[in-house]
Amino acid sequence: MKYPLDCEISFDKSYLFWLCRFIRNKITSLSNRQVKDKNRLAQILHELITGYNTISELKSSIKEVRNIGINSIHVYFIPLEKLYNFLINFGAASLKEIDEELLSDFLASETANLSDATKKNYRIALISFFGYIDKQNEEKNGFVHRYGIELKNWGGLSGKSGTKLPSFMKKEEVQRFIQAIDKYEFSNKIAARNKLIIKIILYTGIRVNEAINIDLKDFNKDEDAYIIQVRGKGNKPRVVMIKESIIENDLKEWLEYRLTNENLLFCNQKGKALSQAYISSIVEKILLSAGIRKEKNGAHMLRHTFATMLYQKSKDLILVQESLGHADINTSRIYTHFDKDKLKRTTDIF
Template identity: 65%
Template sequence: MRYDLDFCNSFDKTLLFWIERFVRNKLTTLSNSNVNDKDKLASIIQSLVKGTNSIDELKVLVKEARNIGLSGINTYFNPLLKLYKFLKNLGLASMKEIDEELLSDFLASETSGLSDATKKNHRIALLALFSYIDKQNENLDGNSYLFKIELKNWGGLRGNSGSKLPAYMNKEEINKFLYAIDTFEFSSETIYRNRLIIKMIIYTGIRVSEILNLKIKDIYKEEDIYILQVKGKGNKPRVAMIKSKIIEIDLQNWLSQRLCNNDLLVCNKKGNRLTQAYVSRIVEQILISAGIRKEKNGAHMLRHSFATLLYQKHHDLILVQEALGHADINTSRIYTHFDKDRLRATTNLMN
């Protein structure tokens, strides 16, 4: 069903309506392979069909969707939440007042100081929203109003988008971090689970979402190795390995007290999927206890540290690509920038 572009009498309500419709569309088109509560997803979609009363109410629904496994929705919604607040303050009367220049102003003011990768996500979210509206609006004579937003000339990106070098730990910092994992004072209910999660990430480089969606049947032992059958982005399968001595004690102790739904390997006190935000908070707490400070202290930094160390040790880009589950080897190429031994040769150029 299509709707008039200015569907409501109020601009704020109209903009909320279109963002809400777009979010509903993304929830039904994003991969649902990691969703751990189908009834909850159905309830969220039904709430969107009925409509929300405020952007904050929509924000709650998006958070609930993220917590049950649709983590990708935040890539779209967070920039649109900022856009809603930005446009609301301008006192616009019609959606037709939004144009390329106005959106460029939004990107320039709201993404200042952010990484190129995050800026790129903001641009993608805007393009996706207005492309959706182009296809879904229709006036009384059957014609559609087309925004045709491209944002090709927006100058906020420095060179190739997303090319900023990621934060990572060097070998000495990794050793301090590993020691801190075993000495950090977790509660008796979470100590084995949290140690298991963090160790599996730092020793294998798997994504936080991948371990949170890991099932009991996806981990098994062969001799002195635990093999993890991981489902990465796009439901793409791969294998990760970790020496059993690293996680054996934590794994067995956690399994003895584990009460998880949906056959999840790890879960919260209610048996449901943990959130990525929770894991990142744990990582940050351990880093602080170890006296390690980085530009970004979240759990994803552990993946970058693993990949960096892996490349420095083996100088094998294919190995890095396979270990991290990158679809394109050019994504893995970023870690060659940390090869100090190779770059040291440049110091002899003028000798």
């Protein structure tokens, strides 16, 4: 069914109407292999058809959708939420006022300090959103409004100079962080679980999303180590390994306390998966307790730390690529920027 472009009495309601339908469309097109609560997801999809009264209500549902297991939906929502606030401040009265020039202004102001990768995500979100509206709007007289947004001439991407180097811990900071993990005072019931998942992320470099979805059947002991099979982006499987001595105490304690019959290694008391936001908040608290401050203090920084140290010790870019599960070796190449041995050679030129 198609709807008029300005289908509500106010601009903010019309925008929210289309955003809810677009988000629903994206949820149904993204991979649902890791969905934990199918009934709740079906309920949210119905709510998106009914619509929400405020952008805050929609934002809460997006967070819940991510926790359920559709993690990449925020890549679309965040830019479109910011566009909503931008247009409200702009004083837009109709969706017909939006054009490519206005969207370029939005991108210029909102993405100035972001990496090229994030800027590309913003551009894709805008093109997808207005492309969806192009196909779904129609007035009573049969007229269809076409945005035709392409943003080909947007000059916000600055090439390699716009790519940010990732935050990571130095060797001395890693040692302090590891000590802080064991010293940090968690609730007794979840201490072992939290320590275990953080150590696995740090020592294997797996993504947070991969860690919170580890299945018990994919976590197996092999001599003095544990072999873990994880599924990365695009549902691609790979294997990582961690020494038994690093996690044996926390693992034993957690498995003894773990009361659920669910297959997830890491879960709450109801057997549900932990959220990425929860893990990142724990990591940030431990970092602060150790006096370590980085530009980004979340759990993903542990992955960058692992990759940086792996390359520094091995000088093997293929190993870094395979360990991190990068489809393209050029993605792994960023860690060569931290090769101190090569940098030291430059100091001897003169």
